[in-house]
Amino acid sequence: MRRAAKLGARARGVAGLVTQNTRPTPSSPAPRPASSRIQTHDSIVSRSLLHSKSRDNNSEALGTVAKLVSDAAATPVLAPKNPQHVTIADILDRRAKAGRLVAGTAAYSDSDMFKGPSSGKPKAKRWDYHLTDESKAREPCMLKQAAKHLKKPGLISLGGGLPCAENFPIESLSMKVPRVPHFSEEATRELGSELRIGKYDVAAGESEYDLSIALNYGQSTGSAQLMRFVTEHTELVCRPPYADWRCALTVGSTGALEQALRMLCDRARHDAVLTEEYSFSTALETAAPLGIHLFGVAMDAQGLLPDAMDAMLRDWDPAQRGGARRPHVLYTVPSGQNPTGATQGEQRRRDIYDVARRHDVFIIEDEPYYFLQMLPYAGKTEAAAAGGAQKTSPANEESVEDFLASLIPSLLSMDTDGRVLRMDSFSKVVVPGSRVGWITASEQVAERYIRHAEVASQGPSGVSQVLLHRLLDTHWGHDGYLRWLMHLRQEYTARRDVLLAACDAHLPRDVVSWNPPAAGMFHWLKIAHEAHPDAGSKSVLAIEDDIFNRCIAKGVLVARGSWFRTERGEHASPPTDLFFRATFAAATPENMAEAIRRFGAAVGESFGLE
Amino acid sequence: MRRAAKLGARARGVAGLVTQNTRPTPSSPAPRPASSRIQTHDSIVSRSLLHSKSRDNNSEALGTVAKLVSDAAATPVLAPKNPQHVTIADILDRRAKAGRLVAGTAAYSDSDMFKGPSSGKPKAKRWDYHLTDESKAREPCMLKQAAKHLKKPGLISLGGGLPCAENFPIESLSMKVPRVPHFSEEATRELGSELRIGKYDVAAGESEYDLSIALNYGQSTGSAQLMRFVTEHTELVCRPPYADWRCALTVGSTGALEQALRMLCDRARHDAVLTEEYSFSTALETAAPLGIHLFGVAMDAQGLLPDAMDAMLRDWDPAQRGGARRPHVLYTVPSGQNPTGATQGEQRRRDIYDVARRHDVFIIEDEPYYFLQMLPYAGKTEAAAAGGAQKTSPANEESVEDFLASLIPSLLSMDTDGRVLRMDSFSKVVVPGSRVGWITASEQVAERYIRHAEVASQGPSGVSQVLLHRLLDTHWGHDGYLRWLMHLRQEYTARRDVLLAACDAHLPRDVVSWNPPAAGMFHWLKIAHEAHPDAGSKSVLAIEDDIFNRCIAKGVLVARGSWFRTERGEHASPPTDLFFRATFAAATPENMAEAIRRFGAAVGESFGLE
Known part of the structure; x- marks a missing residue:
């Protein structure tokens, strides 16, 4: 009987998860049957639910389909003021109208659930002839055939081998992160927010995403919650000009x-x-x-x-x-x-x-x-x-x-x-x-x-x-x-400028030339190997080798340009240009300046400059 | 000047990370030069450091090599009492003798650093003739050639494009987890431990693994810290009988x-x-x-x-x-x-x-x-x-x-x-x-x-x-x-027993047979299709289909055996046996019992049993 009592307690322990998908919780209204739900939802949801052809599930992770549940009466999403230029305000408006995201364990989702209207845009071309036999041979998972039955009210699934969240030994996760716009480490230590993610926050009505979902199996496309964020982010930043992205x-x-x-x-x-x-x-x-x-x-x-x-x-x-x-x-x-x-x-x-x-x-x-x-x-x-x-x-x-x-x-x-x-x-x-x-x-x-x-x-x-969802979506937005x-771009601008100032200060401009990088982490330094005293007798690679070894001897590691040549091997022609790559992402400002000084000294020594 | 001050602060901010690999911290002794380190270390470390052939690095994650640093005088690791049967006590003894694990950002490691002596065991056979052309064509990353220079004292690397931990917007992570042996959810909520992982715990001498390392790029083999745990765990559980695993x-x-x-x-x-x-x-x-x-x-x-x-x-x-x-x-x-x-x-x-x-x-x-x-x-x-x-x-x-x-x-x-x-x-x-x-x-x-x-x-x-390392290695051991x-095995035993008791209670034994599963999450139910009233006119697959549809109609989802047949497609012979798979991993005990009752009713109905 002790065991029976324990099993009973366990049943209550997982009730939150079950509730989440199939039963009303005290803090949320009873879900309507699927058919009426489609009628009362906005056009985004209807569209996505009708995309049954593309709906799919990880084989052992038989999940439901993510849904947007509006507690208010059906209100169609307003089209953005300028459909070619979706703003954050448009997205916030769309989210408010679409309602709460209900996406339990391994719930299927796709970008169409979260995108704005794509009316007037063409569909993408088909690329069948570019695809490989391997790719064309891929079939949806066999157990997919079962997933469509999960929406039947009252159905009990013994189908998918998902472990029960009760057996996950992590009760909650917390992280300390910056508040906008106080992004520095110092400010975060002093003013940062402590964010907590519990195991059953969704059942408790406290969140749309919790550990019972995140720690279980999920879809290979990622969770619906993070899918929504990256879809909206991509729409804000890239605005793809065709419909079915x-x-x-x-x-x-x-x-x-x-x-x-x-x-x-x-x-x-x-x-x-x-x-x-x-x-x-x-x-x-x-x-x-x-x-x-x-x-x-x-x-x-x-x-x-x-x-x-x-x-x-x-x-x-x-x-x-x-x-x-x-x-x-x-x-x-x-x-x-x-x-x-x-x-x-x-x-x-x-x-x-x-x-x-x-x-x-x-x-x-x-x-x-x-x-x-x-x-x-x-x-x-x-x-x-x-x-x-x-x-x-x-x-x-x-x-x-x-x-x-x-x-x-x-x-x-x-x-x-x-x-x-x-x-x-x-x-x-x-x-x-x-x-x-x-x-x-x-x-x-x-x-x-x-x-x-x-x-x-x-x-x-x-x-x-x-963690990414909690930080980027819920906390920062x-x-x-x-x-x-x-x-971040200011941080990298500052780092790049340290490196460029050091190059200006320490490199022999007759021998080393560069373009100031406009993005990224890397600075590409061209060496005028034709001016090297051994240019007549040594190959470009041999001169590169000589400079690299002198760099190491002087205590600086830079990457050799030849390591990045696309065409290599026996059939490739030997390089005719000589480069080194330096990164400004990693070292401290002081170390960057010192490293470039050493690099300049190594080049100067190789070239016999005074 | 405001900017300059900020950069200065930033330099201090990342000093912990630099210190970790190259400079002594207040709480740790100054590292000895590499050569003397090899002499004073135990045989495990010497062996691993001499394995330079197999040392490698993720291309953009130019890391150092993980090391075990003993603060005590060199004491050789005691061989386990029985080399064929390594115990937890042997491993704890070995760890104590080997010393502190020093493994910074993207540090290379392999199991040889953490295994017990494998003297007397044969080496594995070679499998060149089993490998594919694709596998044989794989070359170590080009930038690997640079990694060996990182151990040079005082070297500044502008080589690998690793972001600086200062720009990671997570200051600390915490999780609430069970204390041994109080593993239930209830006990964890009441008695669980709150574990915290900070960004610079290693530099502060508080830990061997922190967020500055875990949130950066790492080796594709995983971190040295978790590699040590799984290597020791594998040794405890599987005891491979050859040397070079x-x-x-x-x-x-x-x-x-x-x-x-x-x-x-x-x-x-x-x-x-x-x-x-x-x-x-x-x-x-x-x-x-x-x-x-x-x-x-x-x-x-x-x-x-x-x-x-x-x-x-x-x-x-x-x-x-x-x-x-x-x-x-x-x-x-x-x-x-x-x-x-x-x-x-x-x-x-x-x-x-x-x-x-x-x-x-x-x-x-x-x-x-x-x-x-x-x-x-x-x-x-x-x-x-x-x-x-x-x-x-x-x-x-x-x-x-x-x-x-x-x-x-x-x-x-x-x-x-x-x-x-x-x-x-x-x-x-x-x-x-x-x-x-x-x-x-x-x-x-x-x-x-x-x-x-x-x-x-x-x-x-x-x-x-x-998180796994903190929970399994540091907290639980x-x-x-x-x-x-x-x-966990008791939890699954209890779940299995609920399902088996339901099968005993609700399934027609003349038609459905099974073996009690001894491991895993799945129960395999054989249907005596030859006793089906339509056995003469319907194929096995058609009978499976009939039962499956009745299951859905009655509100239970089980997986069809035919979904798992290894040989399928046009050349495969049709199935001669009929199975369904039920999992006991996911549903509540009450739901499992009810689901099996429905399954039994569906089978009975299909077979025309009263």
Whole structure:
């Protein structure tokens, strides 16, 4: 009988979770039957519920479908004043009208539930012929067939193997975070907010997202709660110009890139990818083992050159390219490109998009540094006078609308065809350790991506998701998060300016040249190797090696440009230019200045300068 | 000047992080130079530092190497009393002797740093001929070449693009968790411990792991701190009998399985995998798009039949198997197999391992339910008398050594060849939302696995890792965690017994039969379809469909056995048996009993029983 009493207590312990989906709680009205619910909901919800074809579930995580439940009488969402330019006010209005988000354990959701009206916009093109056999062979999970029955009132599921929240040994999570706009560490220690997330906050009517949901299995697209935030954020920032775009959460952009490449590139088809001639080495290392041929497009200070890309595609001869098919995919980092620090201006992006359309190239837009678009570099005199950083207006003096308007438009914002898969990440702008990012793409492409994620990562950590949601959505909101991003761009501007002032002070300008980076974390230093005393007898790589070794001897580590060459190996021509990459993200200001001094000394020594 | 002061403050703000790796803190002695450190350390550390060949780093996360720093004079670690049977006391002794773990941002680590002596054990065999071209083509990250320079004293790195912890907007994390042995939710609310993790706890000498490390990039193998815990746990539980085994953290076993399959199975080679004839549907859906042929081995109440496996491999004819090569990989779930609930006994596992050796088959051992090995089912009378659950001794009355001894040995524990890749997961035993698990395999296999993870998931969420580490390692310790697992097995035993008592009470035994599951979350119910009134006119699938629809109509969802058939599609023969799967993991006891009553009524109705 002791055991029976215990089981009874346990039954009450999980009642909150059950209640959440199927029974009324004291603090919420009784749910209406599904059919009447659709009638009384606004158009967003009706639309999403009718999308039954695309509804799906993680196989063992048989969840319900997320819903927006309005306690008020049905009020249609007002269209934004300017449908091409959704504002935070529009989104707040839409949320208020749509009502409470009800999304329990492993509830299915998609961006269509949270987007504004897309009337008048075209649908994305179809990309079946670009997809690989592997991607086309992906089928929805078998147990999906069961999920549709979960909405039957009173149904008891013994279907999905989800553990019971009662057996989760974490009762609550708390975190101390900044209050807007007091973002510094010092201010956070003094004034920060202590946010708490309990296990059964939803059943208690205290929250839309709690640990009983976040710590259980979830959809591979991520939770409905964070899906809503990133969908709205993407709408605010990127405004995709076609109708059927979707977001899906990722475990970070490296994993997302691997999935995208497996979706689009086939070893047996001799597929090839274009990218910048110097590119993110991890991206190259992701593609190479898959048998994907990689080709580099020439760059200038604004990154990838559209004319060079056009000429490569126009004149493509597989016989001269190791048997590779003409590339049908471009991988590009438009803002603060790694390693060159180059940022494509708006016209450059439009020109690249036009070339992609002309040759029917699909674009993977990797934008980890999009919000690290910095303020213009004011030059060495001012920077030095300000102790290594120019004076900039504090984050709370600029409006978020001005901030958004100041950002170079994304390729996604120009993407009338739906040929862009954009990768965003919280790594560089919140914390890398969250391992959370998201993609935005057409419904077709996002659906194929999700089918893969379901049998691979199964989506990001629920712990990370609930903390990000609590911080970004509930605590800061869209306005506060954009103010955090404004703060961050000032931090990076200050760091960059320290590095640039040190370069101005310590590097021999006859030998080392650079463009001030406009975004990101990286500074790309060009060495005039042709002026090196051994230029006649030594290769570029040998001179690079000599300088690098002198750097180490003097106590500074910088990355060698040759590590980032897109075309390498036996068939690649040897490099004709010599670069080093330095980051201004990590070291202290004092250490950055000292490191650049050492670098200058190493270069000077190698070149025999006095 | 205001800006300059701010930058100065910032420099101090990050000093903790810098100190952590390169400078003495007030609370720790000055580190000795690396060479003397190796001399004064115990054999574990010396060994690991000499493993420079296998040392590696995430490309953008240029970290140092984790170290164990002993403040005392060099004292060699005592060998465990019985090297084949390492105890918690041995591990505590080893930790005390090895000293403080110093592992900063993205520090490299591997299991060899934390394992006991493996003298006398053979090394694993090499599996080059089993690996795919994709796996063999994986190269260490380019930037790895830079990592070795980080140990140079005084070096300033502008190499890796790691964000500065100062820009992480989370100052501290706290969680409320159970105290051992008061594991229930009620006890946790009343007596639970509130654990706090700060941003710079390491620099303050308060911890070996903090948010400045956990929220930044990390190694794809996971943090050194959690790597130590899972390595020791694996040693306690599985005791691999060969020398060079290694662990690597994963984002969960589904993702780990996909990586393992891409490492071992090649579409172009017509590779095939053996598994149970009814298998985890997500595993099947992971393999199929990769072009992997899947074949099911006959099962009995203990799961996969070694003789059947032997016969299939012996008589393999590719022409009769759709062109598939003889399988060189077995995927098996030995404990509480999904969907059948079958658990392989010790002799069964030894026999399967012998067949694998005979035919040189590599084994993927998927063990999410290993610790959900339940207590024997006492039968319906007692269970009913105890209110649905048999009386069992409370978790704190059994010793953890007895608990470990009671578990059926893993395939890994029998693996003298190093031919097993074991997949463990925290999903079923802590929380699924952590998205953290780990693999254990030979150094060669683990190294290939890690090369892939570096360009895919990049390892699990740091947020999840630091919470798991704080709970399992710092708060509970190995003993407490094993007591939690003992508690959990009692919870699942009670849940299973409720379901079995309901089956005894409500199901027509002439038509429905089952074996009491000995592990896991699933109960597999066999329907005597040959006794169905329509057996002559309807297929097995049609009868399954009829019963399933009646179940839904009566308000119970169970999974159809046909969803789990390994061999499906046009070439597979139609099913000759009829099953349904019910889980006892999720519903409340009352709902489980009611659901089974409805299921019995649906079956009875379909069979025309009164």
